[in-house]
Amino acid sequence: MEDQLAKLFVGNLPHSTTDASLNEFVTQAGFQVASAIVIRDKVTGGSRG
Template identity: 50%
Template sequence: MTKLFVGGLPYSTTTDELRQMFTGFGSVLSAAIITDKFTGQSKGFGFVEMESDEEAQKAIQELNGTNMDGRTIGVSVARPKEDRPRDGGGFNRGGGFGGGGFDRGGRDSRGGGRGGRR
């Protein structure tokens, strides 16, 4: 079994359409479009699991770099999370751990002040 990453998808692409794109190359075990957890809208990428490495390689050769509704899609073997390079940008950019924690702490201290006025 080989898991493929499919990027650059039109935001209107459905899971069924993604599955159909790959069925011509072999047995598709699963297909998923990744969506925003708050809005439910597509993030423009997804994953497809093919039964064999050969089928996956054929799909990559045929589909990578092709045009779909005006967007160039990229198809490659998906890398496990632990194998992806960690540039830290996603964590440091928004201050999610440090800044967010301190902000929440600030609200807590103001909340404590309100308690003292009772």
């Protein structure tokens, strides 16, 4: 089967979620991850969920 590339949006993340923890979670689910980026609040620095 041919590899396919896709973007995935994940909402409702805990504010403590980091790029690394999101990457690890998706990898453990059996997917290859090119990059995992958590959007952060400019004021608090926490995940925007």
